[in-house]
Amino acid sequence: MQVSLSGGTATAGADYSSTGFPKTIAFGSGVISQTVPIAISNDTQVEPTETISLTVTPLSNAVIGVLGNTVLQIEDNDSTAAPSSKVYLPTVIK
Numbered sequence: 702m703q704v705s706l707s708g709g710t711a712t713a714g715a716d717y718s719s720t721g722f723p724k725t726i727a728f729g730s731g732v733i734s735q736t737v738p739i740a741i742s743n744d745t746q747v748e749p750t751e752t753i754s755l756t757v758t759p760l761s762n763a764v765i766g767v768l769g770n771t772v773l774q775i776e777d778n779d780s781t782a783a784p785s786s787k788v789y790l791p792t793v794i795k
Contacts, residue, residue, distance in 0.1 A: 709752035
């Protein structure tokens with residue numbers, strides 16, 4: 702499958718890194734989930750929650766579940782600790 706980042710209110714390069722995207726993810730036999738890391742940038746600006754749109758596209762021999770598109774929310778942390786976000790991508794049936 703291929704994971705792409707686009708749109709949303711977050712800015713690539715300032716709020717997150719889009720380097721390496723779109724990213725192709727391979728599923729071995731019996732594998733039902735994969736982790737797709739997205740580097741979130743920490744800054745000192747007070748900002749509202751920002752978003753990134755994620756799109757999952759089948760490349761071959763797979764079917765994307767109900768959610769082929771989803772939204773990652775980046776919450777401002779107002780501290781020196783690195784922000785973190787977690788999003789669960791759609792189910793892929795092989």
